[in-house]
Amino acid sequence: MLHLIPDHIVIWEWLAFAIRWTHVITAIAWIGSSFYxxxxxxxxxxxxxxxxxxxGEEWQVHGGGFYHINKxxxxxxxxxxxxxxxxxxxxxxxxxxxxxxMVTYWAGANLYLIDTAKADLATWQAILISAGSLALGWLIYxxxxxxxxxxxxxxxxxxxxxxxxxxxWGYTQVFTGRAALLHLGAFTATIMTANVFFIIMPNQRIxxxxxxxxxxxxxxxxxxxxxxxxxxxxxTLPVIFLxxxxxxxxxxxxxxxxxxxxxxxxxGVTIRHFFNTMHARKGMLWWTWAVTVVLFIMVxxxxxxxxxxxxxEQAEARAMTPVERKFADxxxxxxxxxxxxxxxxxxxxxxxxxxxxxxxxxxxxxETPQDIAKHALEIYVQAGLTDAMPPANVxxxxxxxxxxxxxxxxxxxxxxxxxx
Numbered sequence: 001m002l003h004l005i006p007d008h009i010v011i012w013e014w015l016a017f018a019i020r021w022t023h024v025i026t027a028i029a030w031i032g033s034s035f036y037x038x039x040x041x042x043x044x045x046x047x048x049x050x051x052x053x054x055x056g057e058e059w060q061v062h063g064g065g066f067y068h069i070n071k072x073x074x075x076x077x078x079x080x081x082x083x084x085x086x087x088x089x090x091x092x093x094x095x096x097x098x099x100x101x102m103v104t105y106w107a108g109a110n111l112y113l114i115d116t117a118k119a120d121l122a123t124w125q126a127i128l129i130s131a132g133s134l135a136l137g138w139l140i141y142x143x144x145x146x147x148x149x150x151x152x153x154x155x156x157x158x159x160x161x162x163x164x165x166x167x168x169w170g171y172t173q174v175f176t177g178r179a180a181l182l183h184l185g186a187f188t189a190t191i192m193t194a195n196v197f198f199i200i201m202p203n204q205r206i207x208x209x210x211x212x213x214x215x216x217x218x219x220x221x222x223x224x225x226x227x228x229x230x231x232x233x234x235x236t237l238p239v240i241f242l243x244x245x246x247x248x249x250x251x252x253x254x255x256x257x258x259x260x261x262x263x264x265x266x267x268g269v270t271i272r273h274f275f276n277t278m279h280a281r282k283g284m285l286w287w288t289w290a291v292t293v294v295l296f297i298m299v300x301x302x303x304x305x306x307x308x309x310x311x312x313e314q315a316e317a318r319a320m321t322p323v324e325r326k327f328a329d330x331x332x333x334x335x336x337x338x339x340x341x342x343x344x345x346x347x348x349x350x351x352x353x354x355x356x357x358x359x360x361x362x363x364x365x366x367e368t369p370q371d372i373a374k375h376a377l378e379i380y381v382q383a384g385l386t387d388a389m390p391p392a393n394v395x396x397x398x399x400x401x402x403x404x405x406x407x408x409x410x411x412x413x414x415x416x417x418x419x420x
Contacts (some may be wrong), residue, residue, distance in 0.1 A: 007410075009377070009380065009381060009385065009414070010385065012103070012107075013381060015103060016100065016103045016104060019096055019099045019100045019103060020100055022092070022096040023093065023096035023097050023099075023100055026089055026092040026093040026096055027093045027097075027240075029089040029093075030089035030090050030093045031236055031240075033086050033089055034229075034232060034233065034236065035233075035236075037086075038229075038233050038276065038279070039275070039279040040058055040069065040071075041071065042276055042279040042280035042281075043058055043279050043280065043281065044056030044057060044058050044071055045057060045058065050070065051070060051076070052077060053072050053073070053074065053075070053076060053077060054070045054071065054072055055071050055072060055073035056070075056071055057069060057070050057071070058071075073219070073222065074207070074216075074217050074219050074222055075207050075208075075210070075211050075217045076211075078211065079208060079211045079212055083208070085201070085204075087196060087197075087201055090192070090193050090196040090197070091193065091196070091197065093189070093193065094189060094190065094193035097186060097189060097243075098186075101130070101182075101186055105130065105179055105182065106123075106127050106130065108377070109123045109126050109127065110123070110321070110323050111374075111375075111377060112176060112178060112179055113126050113127075113130070113175055113176060113179045114126050114175070114176070115174075115175060115176045115177075115179075116321065118172075118173060118174055118175070119173070119174040119175075121174065126174075126175070129174060129175075130175075130183060133167070133170075133171075133183065133187060134183075134186060134187055134190045135190075137163075137167060137187045137190060137191060138190055138191055138194045140163065141160065141163070141191050142194070142198070142199075144156060144159060144160070145199075145227065145228070150224075150227060153227060153230070157231070157234070160231065161262075161265060161266075164184065164187075164188065164261075164262070164265055165258065165261075165262045165265075167184060167187055168180070168181075168184045168257075168258035168261045168262060169258040171183050171184055171187075171258070172257060172258050176252075177249075177252040177253050177254070177257050177308060177363075178245075178246045178252045178253075178363070180252070180257060180258070181242050181245040181246070181251065181252045181257055181261060182242065182243070182245070182246050184242055184258075184261055185238075185239050185241075185242030185243045185245075188235050188238065188239050188242070189239050191231075191235070192231075192232045192235055192236070192239070195228035195229070195231065195232055196228075196232075199224060199225060199228045200225040200228055200229060203221035203222070203224055203225045204221075204225065206218075206221050207221055207222070233272060233276070234268055234269055234272050235265075235268065236268070236272075237267070237268040237271055237272065238261070238264045238265045238267070238268040241264045241268075242261065242264070247362065249359060249360070249361075249362055249363030250303040250304070250307070250359060251303060252363070253307060253308050253309060253363040254302060254303045254305075254306040254307055254308055255306040255307075255308040256302040256303070256305070256306035257306075257308075259302055260299050260302050260303060263295045263296075263298055263299050263302075264299065266295055267292050267295045267296065267299075270288040270289075270291045270292045270295070271288070271292055273285065273288050274286075274288040274289065307359070309350055309363070309365070310350075311350065312350055312367060312368070315350075315365065315367065315368045315370055315371060316368050316370070318370050320369075320370055320373060321374075324370065324373035324374055324376075325373070326412055326413070327372075327373040327376040327409075327412045327414070328369055328370075328372075328373040329412075330408055330409075330411050330412030331407075331408065331411045332404060332407055332408035332411060333369075333372075333373075333408055335404050335408070336372070336379075336404055336405055336408045337369060337372055339397070339401045339404060339405065340366050340372050340379060340383075341366070341367070342395070343383075343390055343395040343396075343397045343401070344366045344379075344383070344389065344390060344395070345366050345367050346395070347360065347361060347390070348360045348361065348364050348365055348366035348367070348371075349365065349366075349367050350365055350367065364378065366379070376409060376412070376414060377409075377414065379405060379409075380405060380406065380409040380414060383397065383402060383405055384402050384403075384405035384406040384409060385406065387402070
């Protein structure tokens with residue numbers, strides 16, 4: 001029967017989807033413009049007849065037209081009437097990402113953020129660590145950049161890499177594997193957006209103000225902004241990987257997930273170095289791809305060597321959390337367990353028996369009462385409200401069985417238990 005007013009879960013799922021959609025759109029815009037300007041900057045050439053103060057020029061063709069671009073190393077002699085600022089792509093990527101973090105990991109802390117086997121945190125404590133770590137990371141990074149290390153970019157980049165590895169390890173000590181990698185991505189993205197908001201844009205405003213006042217701008221502001229922009233350029237690809245990692249348990253469910261993240265940061269450097277060198281017309285450094293492949297093979301090996309999952313016996317012996325206990329004690333749990341075991345567990349098992357499935361999709365196990373109670377919300381959305389699971393209904397889940405799932409979840413007060 002069609003309900004005119006959707007329940008809380010439906011509204012919440014669509015809210016999360018809308019925010020994720022916004023996040024992807026703004027990220028595409030930010031990354032696209034960032035990569036474009038890095039390539040443009042590296043490809044500039046000096047030519048006779050450049051305007052006074054111009055550092056180089058570039059001719060480009062796109063969309064049926066030709067573009068002639070000049071770059072001024074400090075600033076032009078006078079302020080142009082039309083000046084386009086590139087900032088909102090970065091700001092909205094971070095704002096939408098922060099909103100998605102709140103909707104998914106803060107509101108669903110008991111499901112996605114807190115791992116009681118690592119740290120038995122209250123929800124407010126987990127959220128405080130989550131938010132506090134992002135702010136602390138920026139403060140530490142900014143302090144390093146403003147120190148004398150800023151004059152030695154290579155050393156500074158190495159220290160940044162070490163800090164990211166340490167943070168990755170630290171997150172794995174308190175959060176679920178999925179949340180740990182996601183937070184490392186958010187930690188890095190916060191640094192990148194803060195670079196734009198606190199450093200790059202203010203420095204550009206100082207230059208504009210000097211031009212309007214008839215003063216000669218100080219070149220140091222452009223130099224500082226260029227350093228931060230370079231960091232953003234090399235951090236972009238690892239951030240994308242970390243944001244996608246929550247869909248791939250081989251990345252987040254490994255006990256070596258923080259080492260995997262460290263190798264991904266190195267891969268980001270090798271890949272960007274190839275393209276940056278190519279755009280600067282300094283040749284094609286194919287060896288960087290060989291290094292990238294070796295690093296990726298190491299990632300694959302670490303993921304399979306350190307798959308972090310409990311055994312079936314351990315899962316059965318694990319005590320349920322209070323939230324899980326309420327789902328397990330709710331009316332209809334026995335019938336739903338039979339449905340899940342019959343329709344879902346052949347894939348969602350510690351040792352899947354469905355042909356072609358080597359690891360449980362998204363690291364979700366549905367073999368024990370503890371497993372089923374833990375993933376109540378996902379079962380409700382994926383196999384109750386929708387027919388997303390089983391995929392293509394390969395195990396022939398019946399409409400009445402989906403109805404059982406819905407009745408059980410709602411009888412337990414599922415929306416409130418899930419924090420929604």
